[in-house]
Each structure stands twice: as structure tokens, then as C-alpha cells.
Amino acid sequence: MALKSSPALLGMLSRISQRAFSTSRALTSKPVTVRDALNQAIDEEMERDDKVFVLGEEVAQYDGAYKVTRGLWKKYGDRRVIDTPITEIGFAGIAVGAAFAGLKPVCEFMTFNFSMQAIDHxxxxxxxxxxxxxxxVPVPIVFRGPNxxxxxxxAQHSQCFAAWYSHxxxxxxxxxxxSEDAKGLLKAAIRDPDPVVFLEDEIMYGVQFPMSDEALSSDFVLPIGKAKIEREGRHITVVCAGRATDTALQAANELAGKGIECEVINLRSIRPLDFDTIASSIARTHHLITVEQGWPQSGIGAEICARVMESPVFFELDAPVWRVTGADVPMPYARSLEALALPRPNDVVSAVASVLSNRIAGEASN
Amino acid sequence: MMARALRNGVTFLRFNARRSTRLFSTHTRPEIENGIRIAEFPGAKAPYVTELNVLNEKTYDPIPIYRVLDKNGNVLISSEEPNIDKDTLLNMYKTMIQLYQMDKILYESQRQGRISFYMTNYGEEGIHVGSAAALSPEDLVFAQYRETGVLLYRGMTVTELVNQCYGNHEDSGKGRHMPVHYGSKQHNIVTISSPLATQMPQAVGAAYAYKRQPANERCVICYFGEGAASEGDAFAALNFAATLECPVILFCRNNGYAISTPSSEQYRGDGIASRGPALGLQTIRVDGTDALAVYNAVRRARELALQNKPVLIEAMAYRVGHHSTSDDSTAYRPAEEINKWTTEESPINKLRLYLERKGIWDAESDKAFAKEARNSVVRSMQEAERKQKPHWKEMFEDVYYDMPPSLQKQMKQMEEHLKKYNEKYPMNQFQPE
Structure with missing residues (x-):
């Protein structure tokens, strides 16, 4: 982590924290980072159920490569927080076998890029x-880590696996x-009897969000498969998830200044996908764009487009749907190109403008 | 790879602080044994030498193969003869015969197009019954796909196995798997997984779950072939079994062939057993054509495993049959080679001669039981063919613990569709509600 905290990254983190404060609604409650919210979720579930245990590389004494498991080894010891050899195929298999035998493993991938070695399991x-x-044989297991x-x-460490796993x-x-999403959904994932892939974001770990007393309590669990309307609006529906929600909310702020009200839907769950929330929003706004960091082909946006086409809500649309996605290229290492390869608030703003003016441009939307 | 470098950085930082104190103490008190200085690297405690040695597979003697019986069924050293009661011995032998008869008939039924796939167990029957008899029925089995004798010995019936191959409504797997991918919760047998070697780290994980239980009396046995041992999963399983100190027996059936690839092309070292000591595992190599030797090996392994000392067993055998019904092995090996293993080194013959010598079995009972075994398979098969398929609703079940609304909707649509067009479908072939 220390190695990764370049000045540029720290700058980005502080920028996002400021943004997060400015876009959130409830400012009365306690600010908590996404990292701490995840840590709370695991801690509370380990406390609640002895069958829950954590395994992965560096998760114990080192507190996790990104410190999500901080303090857990001290509290629960070697029996429940296990450092493994560097073999994703190995510890993912161990976790699956332990779930077969009745335990509830939380399997950390240092990043989801390394889960490719373990994808068979x-x-x-x-x-x-x-x-x-x-x-x-139920398999109650959570695979989690930054995505x-x-x-x-x-390129080899900058990909979104939402579309891959949701397939x-x-x-x-x-x-x-x-932070509320992180805590409530991770707790739900750990309690769920099915296998759950839990895709976090390294950049978001250090970002603070206000958390209400309710969200801070150990009973706080969010339902899997329900999206959250982060911001209500009547002109266009913007569907997003994870860090793309931040991009969408920034764009929505900017557009509000121009008199355009976006309804921003944070999916929270990619599979099951809460299409009802999307459809009823489209019925009000009659316009849709999607925002994601993954590639366009066969992506989450593509899936949403297809579902709209296959449903009666298609007739509610006043314009074609646009996708704002990561660029269809291996992620460039050059900082300038990297920034351009991911959706920026400005890309969302222009996509919204294009869709609302029903301009079907020849150029692709990033 | 970037990440590897990052991780090394992380690990290095973590160890740096500790290592400096360790280096300091080593510096002031060098470890000397018999005048040779022992190095104190975190990764190895070994003597320093001034001669440069290069090691290879011939540096060590080959690991010897433990056997109890000779090819005529005589006990070689009486102290090694296991103390197994008469009923258990007969059960072991009868299971071998039952398996042999089942293999013959189901193999043929695949050739006739009655089932889509089959795999025979010829030549490895001794491994199955020897290991199964040495285990407790409570021990969990992760099989690869050529261990049907273990299942039979555990008490799965021919009818249950044949129903699985036919995927009818009495198949406890609801007709969802390829033939021979059996499983039985009741008999502590995990449903067989098709991708090779995935069961290996999973077995270690299950053993870890047992280890956590107070006063644990169960171990896990995981079967795999010498070909599967080339998968990355296998190395991970052996290493994790050792580092997590799990109650697990990793049982390699080295039958000489992975489909058509001979073991000489599969690896260059001394088989699979030599990997055990290298990774810190208790290791046994045994003659897999000798059911009694396998029994002794697994019994000892089980004792060790329950002390959380994981064990690697390599049972040497010969795959007498083709790999599967998709294979004709005479294309890549001579018939004379096969003959040797079906006659003088046959596990069935060896145990039969031993039982006859003990006076608890004879040619007449052999003939009678073979007939009975054959008939029970034929009967099960004829019945299995007539049984209905699972209820059509089963195809929507068990994808998720609770059926998601999208699947509920599809099921309802299908229900309405079938109500309307009932007569267009062969509904009588499926279980009614």
C-alpha cells in the first residue's frame, strides 16, 4: 500500500473525499471510510458466527495488503484469520472446500486481477x-477484494470483473x-447461503462517507439485489455501480447547474440485477445512460440495454440509450492516457447532453 | 509481474524488522554442529559446504514400494498381514467383483448408446477396497472419477449408481451430471467435479474445517491420478496440506496413463511420492495391486492424519481399461503390456488367492457370486431405463439457495405453457408433481 501511495494517488483520494462529502445527503452522522466499513462488517460477522473465517495473502499479521482486515488477526487469532502461501488457485480451492464442509469463508484476493488464477474454483x-x-452441498462463501x-x-492490474462474474x-x-453499501452488503454477502463475488475499489477504500447510527449498528444489513437511487431527477436516468457512481454524481451536480436533473441509480448488486428500479425510473425520465469502468463489449451497460430492448419499457424511451464505459483498450500505463481511458464526469455530461438532444453521433462515447 | 514485485516488497518490508534482530543474534552465536557451520536463513537451516553439488532425481534412491502379498496371494512377511475379520475380507473381495461386473455391463451399455459416457476401474480395484476398508465411514471422500469401488464399499448400491448413470428421477443428483459423477451426502462422498484436480485444494479446505472441530475424529481422503498431479491445484493442495497441518490423506493412484500420456511423459522425478518429503508431508508408496498393502498404508495414514500430520500416498497400479468410452487405448500401448497386469499382477486375483488360501473362499462361491453380481447390474439397468426422468420443475431448482424471481417467473411461464400444450410433450416420461 505504501508503495502504491504515489502523490498523484493521494491527490486523487483527497479530491474524491471532498466530492463525497459534497454529494452525500445525510451530513449529521459520523464519517467512516469504506475500508473501515468493510472491516466493521467482517469483524461483526466473525463475532456473530464462529463459522466465518478470513483467508488470503497477507490478511493476518500484516492486516491485509490494503488494511481491510486490520486488527482481525489480533482479535481472532490464527484459527480464523489465515495467511496463505501465494497460490490463488490453492486458497480459493481451500475456501471452497471449507464451505463444502460447513464453514463460511471470506476469501480475500489481494486484487481481483489475481482471481483469474482461481477462476475455475x-x-x-x-x-x-x-x-x-x-x-x-451449499457453498456459502464470499470472494472479496479490490476490483x-x-x-x-x-493493463494487467486495472480491470473490472463485474461483467465476467455476473455472466x-x-x-x-x-x-x-x-461506506453504507460496503458494510450492509458485505454483511449480507457473508450471511448469504450462495457464493458471492464482492467487488471493492482500491481508490474508494480511503474515502469517507457519513454513516448513520442505524448503519453503524451491528444489525445493519442491506438486501442483495436492490439498487439505490442516489439522487432523484426527472430528465434522465443514469445507471452506475461502484466508483462509477462517484463519476455519475459529479456529472449530475454539474448538470443540475444547467437545469438538467439526473436520476442516479447505484446498482449495488450486479447479479441479481434490480431491473424493476431501472424500468420504473425510465418510465419517469424517458432517457437512459449507463456508466461503468469496465469495457463496453458484453459489459453491464450492454446487458442493461438488452433488457430494456426486451421489455415494454423500451417504448418509454424518447431516445436511444448510450453507454459511458472504460475505453476498449488494455489500460495504458501513461498517466495522461489512463485518465482518458476511464469514464470522467465530463464524458457523462456530454453523453447526457447528446441523449437529451437526441443526437446520435457517429463518434463513440469514450 | 508488477503485482508479484509489489507483494515481494510488502513481504520484504514485513520481515525486514524481524530479520535484523535475528541476524544480530546469529552473528554473535554462530550455530555449529559437529564442526560444520549451520546456516540460519529464514528459508533453510542447512550446513554450509565448500563443494558445489548439483542434485537431480538420481541423487536419491527411488522410494520403495510397500507390499504385503506376492503375485500368488502369499503373505511375504507374516507380521505385516493385517488383522481383518472374515466378513470384512469377503466384503472387500465381493466389492471388487461387483465393480468389475458393473464396469463390464455399463461400458457395453455406453457402446450401445444407452448412456452417454462411462469410465471403467479395471486394474485399480485393490486401491479402492483397500483404502475404503481402512477408513471410517465418517471420513469424507473427495474422489476424482475412477474410485467407484470406494463408493460401493461405503454402501452405495448398484441401483443408486446405475440410476445416476441413467439420470432418472431416482438419481439423487437429479440427472444433472455426466455419468459416473456420483455423490452421496449420506455416505460422506462429495459430488465428483469434472475439472481435473479441483477436488485437491477443496479436500484440504474441508480437512481444515474438521481440524477446527473440538476432539475431531474425522479425516478427509482425496483421490487423484498421477496426471492430475501435474495441475497447479495439486501443488497448491500438497503445500497447503503441509502448511495448514490438516487431517487429510492425499491419495495418488499412479496408474501409468493419463488418457494416452504415459507417466514417462508426465513427470521426470521419482513419481508423485518424491514430492511429499520435499513439501514436508508424511509419505508412503504402496503397491496398488495389493489390497492388503493399501489397507495397511491407509490405516497408518489415517492415524497420522488425525494427529494433523497430512499424508501423501502414492499407490502404483496399471490402468487396464481404456481411459473412458471416448478412448481406445490399443492405439498407444501394446496388448502384451496390458496382459501382464490383467493376469499375474491383477489385484482381484491376488486377493482371491489369499482368501482361498485362508479357506474362506473357493472357485464355486466365486462363480456363483460373479453371476449374482452380474445379474444385479443387469436388473438395475433394465429398471433404470424404465424409470421416469425427474420432474421438469427440477431444472429450475438449486441454481440459488432461494429461487430468484427471474427463475420463478420462467417456471410459471413454463407451467402455463404446459397446461395449454400438454399433449405436445412426452409428459409421461417425467415424474408427476
Missing amino acids: IINSAAKTFYMSAGG GAASGVA CPGLKVIMPYS
Whole structure:
């Protein structure tokens, strides 16, 4: 972590923290970072259920590469917080086997980029064993860790896996945005009897969000499969998840100054996807764009477009849907190009402007 | 790779503080044993030498193969003869025969197009019954796909196994898996997973769950082939079994072939067993054609495993049959080679001769039981073919613990569709509600 905290990253973090404060609604409650919210969630669930345990690389004495598991090893010891050798295929398999035998593992990938080594265990074993055992062997497991682009770590460490994992029936895929999301959804994921892929964001770890007393209590659990309307608006629906929610909210702020009111929907859960919330919003705004950090082809935005086309809400649209996505390229290492390869608030602003003026431009939206 | 570098950085930073104190203490009190200085690296405590040695697979003697019986079923050293009661011995032998008969008939049924796939167990029957008899029925089994004898020995019936192969409504797997991918919660057998070697780290994980239980009396056995041992999963499993100190027996069936690839092309060291000591595992190499030797090996391994000392067993055998019904092995190996293993080194013959010598079995009972075993398979097969398929609603179940609304909706649509067009579908082939 220390190695990754370049001045540029710290600058970005402080910028996002300021933004987060300015866009959030309830300012009365206590500010908590996403990292601490995740830590609280794991701690409370470990406290609540002895079957819950954490395993992964550097999760114990080192407190996690990104300090999400801080203090857990001290509190729960070697039996429940396990540092593993550097073998994703190994510890993902260990976690799946432990879930077969009745435990509830929280399996940390140092980043989801490394989960590719273990994807067979996630797809072929975790996602399918309940079905293949005819309902005999449930696999209550959470695979979690930072997903998507961080900053300056180039093509092999900057990808979003939301579309990859949400492709597979049997898995649930969650992508939190705020501290409240992080805590309430991670607790729900740990309690869920199905395997859950929990996609966090390295940049968001240090960002503070206000958390209400309710959200801070140990009973706070959010439902999986329900989106959250982060901001109400009547002109256009903007669907996003994870860090893209921050991008969308910034754009919405800017557009509000121009008299355009965006309804920003934070999906929270990619699978199951809360299409009802999207559809009823479209019925009010008659316009839709999607914002995500992943690539355009076969992405989350593509899925939402397809579902709109296949449903009666298609007839509510006054203009074609646009997707704002990560650029369709391996992530450039050059800082200037990297910034351009991810959706920026300005890209969202121009996409909204284009859709509202029903301009179907020849150029792609980033 | 960037991340690896980052991780090394992380680890390095963590160890740096500790290492400096360690280096300091080593510096002031150098460890000397018999006049040779022992290095105190965190990664190895070993003597320093001034001669440069290069090691290879011939530096060490090959790991010897433990056996109890010779090829005529004689006990080689009486002290090694296991004390197994008559009923258990007969059960072991009968399971071998039952398995052999089932393999013959189901293999043929695949050739006739009655089932889509099958895998025989010929030549490895001794491994199955020897290991199964040495375990407790409570021990959890992670099988690969060629351990059907273990399942039979545990008490799964021919009918249950045949129902799985036919995927009818009495298949406890609801007809969702390829044939021979059995599983039984009741018998502590985890449903077989098709991707090779995934069961290995999973078995270690399950063993870890057992280890956490107070006064644990259960261990996990994980079977795999010497070909599967080349998968990354296998290394991960062996290493994690050692580092997590799990009650697990990792049982390699080295049958000489991975589909068509001979073991000489699979690895260059001394088989799979040599990897055990290298990773800090208790290790045994045993003659897999000798059911009694396998029994002794697994019994000892189980004792060790329950002390949280994980064990690697390599049972040497020969895959007499083809890999699966998708394979014709005469294309890559001579018939004479196969003959040797079906006659003088046959696990079934060895145990039969031993039982006959003990006076608890004879040619007549052998003939009668083979017939009975054959008939029970034929009967099960004829019945399995006539049984209905699972209820159509089953295809929506068990994707998630609670059926999501999207699937509920689809199921309802199908229900309405079937109400309307009932006569267009062969509804009588499916279980009614």
C-alpha cells in the first residue's frame, strides 16, 4: 500500500473525499471510510458466527495488503484469520472446500486481477456445486477484494470483473459504492447461503462517507439485489455501480447547474440485477445512460440495454440509450492516457447532453 | 509481474524488522554442529559446504514400494498381514467383483448408446477396497472419477449408481451430471467435479474445517491420478496440506496413463511420492495391486492424519481399461503390456488367492457370486431405463439457495405453457408433481 501511495494517488483520494462529502445527503452522522466499513462488517460477522473465517495473502499479521482486515488477526487469532502461501488457485480451492464442509469463508484476493488464477474454483466449483449436488452441498462463501482500475498499475492490474462474474448463474455479484453499501452488503454477502463475488475499489477504500447510527449498528444489513437511487431527477436516468457512481454524481451536480436533473441509480448488486428500479425510473425520465469502468463489449451497460430492448419499457424511451464505459483498450500505463481511458464526469455530461438532444453521433462515447 | 514485485516488497518490508534482530543474534552465536557451520536463513537451516553439488532425481534412491502379498496371494512377511475379520475380507473381495461386473455391463451399455459416457476401474480395484476398508465411514471422500469401488464399499448400491448413470428421477443428483459423477451426502462422498484436480485444494479446505472441530475424529481422503498431479491445484493442495497441518490423506493412484500420456511423459522425478518429503508431508508408496498393502498404508495414514500430520500416498497400479468410452487405448500401448497386469499382477486375483488360501473362499462361491453380481447390474439397468426422468420443475431448482424471481417467473411461464400444450410433450416420461 505504501508503495502504491504515489502523490498523484493521494491527490486523487483527497479530491474524491471532498466530492463525497459534497454529494452525500445525510451530513449529521459520523464519517467512516469504506475500508473501515468493510472491516466493521467482517469483524461483526466473525463475532456473530464462529463459522466465518478470513483467508488470503497477507490478511493476518500484516492486516491485509490494503488494511481491510486490520486488527482481525489480533482479535481472532490464527484459527480464523489465515495467511496463505501465494497460490490463488490453492486458497480459493481451500475456501471452497471449507464451505463444502460447513464453514463460511471470506476469501480475500489481494486484487481481483489475481482471481483469474482461481477462476475455475469460482465458476466451476463455487457457482455450480449446489446445483450439481442436487441441492445437497451449499457453498456459502464470499470472494472479496479490490476490483477495477486503481492508479498507475497498467493493463494487467486495472480491470473490472463485474461483467465476467455476473455472466455466471449460481454466483451473486455485488459492487458497493459508499461506506453504507460496503458494510450492509458485505454483511449480507457473508450471511448469504450462495457464493458471492464482492467487488471493492482500491481508490474508494480511503474515502469517507457519513454513516448513520442505524448503519453503524451491528444489525445493519442491506438486501442483495436492490439498487439505490442516489439522487432523484426527472430528465434522465443514469445507471452506475461502484466508483462509477462517484463519476455519475459529479456529472449530475454539474448538470443540475444547467437545469438538467439526473436520476442516479447505484446498482449495488450486479447479479441479481434490480431491473424493476431501472424500468420504473425510465418510465419517469424517458432517457437512459449507463456508466461503468469496465469495457463496453458484453459489459453491464450492454446487458442493461438488452433488457430494456426486451421489455415494454423500451417504448418509454424518447431516445436511444448510450453507454459511458472504460475505453476498449488494455489500460495504458501513461498517466495522461489512463485518465482518458476511464469514464470522467465530463464524458457523462456530454453523453447526457447528446441523449437529451437526441443526437446520435457517429463518434463513440469514450 | 508488477503485482508479484509489489507483494515481494510488502513481504520484504514485513520481515525486514524481524530479520535484523535475528541476524544480530546469529552473528554473535554462530550455530555449529559437529564442526560444520549451520546456516540460519529464514528459508533453510542447512550446513554450509565448500563443494558445489548439483542434485537431480538420481541423487536419491527411488522410494520403495510397500507390499504385503506376492503375485500368488502369499503373505511375504507374516507380521505385516493385517488383522481383518472374515466378513470384512469377503466384503472387500465381493466389492471388487461387483465393480468389475458393473464396469463390464455399463461400458457395453455406453457402446450401445444407452448412456452417454462411462469410465471403467479395471486394474485399480485393490486401491479402492483397500483404502475404503481402512477408513471410517465418517471420513469424507473427495474422489476424482475412477474410485467407484470406494463408493460401493461405503454402501452405495448398484441401483443408486446405475440410476445416476441413467439420470432418472431416482438419481439423487437429479440427472444433472455426466455419468459416473456420483455423490452421496449420506455416505460422506462429495459430488465428483469434472475439472481435473479441483477436488485437491477443496479436500484440504474441508480437512481444515474438521481440524477446527473440538476432539475431531474425522479425516478427509482425496483421490487423484498421477496426471492430475501435474495441475497447479495439486501443488497448491500438497503445500497447503503441509502448511495448514490438516487431517487429510492425499491419495495418488499412479496408474501409468493419463488418457494416452504415459507417466514417462508426465513427470521426470521419482513419481508423485518424491514430492511429499520435499513439501514436508508424511509419505508412503504402496503397491496398488495389493489390497492388503493399501489397507495397511491407509490405516497408518489415517492415524497420522488425525494427529494433523497430512499424508501423501502414492499407490502404483496399471490402468487396464481404456481411459473412458471416448478412448481406445490399443492405439498407444501394446496388448502384451496390458496382459501382464490383467493376469499375474491383477489385484482381484491376488486377493482371491489369499482368501482361498485362508479357506474362506473357493472357485464355486466365486462363480456363483460373479453371476449374482452380474445379474444385479443387469436388473438395475433394465429398471433404470424404465424409470421416469425427474420432474421438469427440477431444472429450475438449486441454481440459488432461494429461487430468484427471474427463475420463478420462467417456471410459471413454463407451467402455463404446459397446461395449454400438454399433449405436445412426452409428459409421461417425467415424474408427476
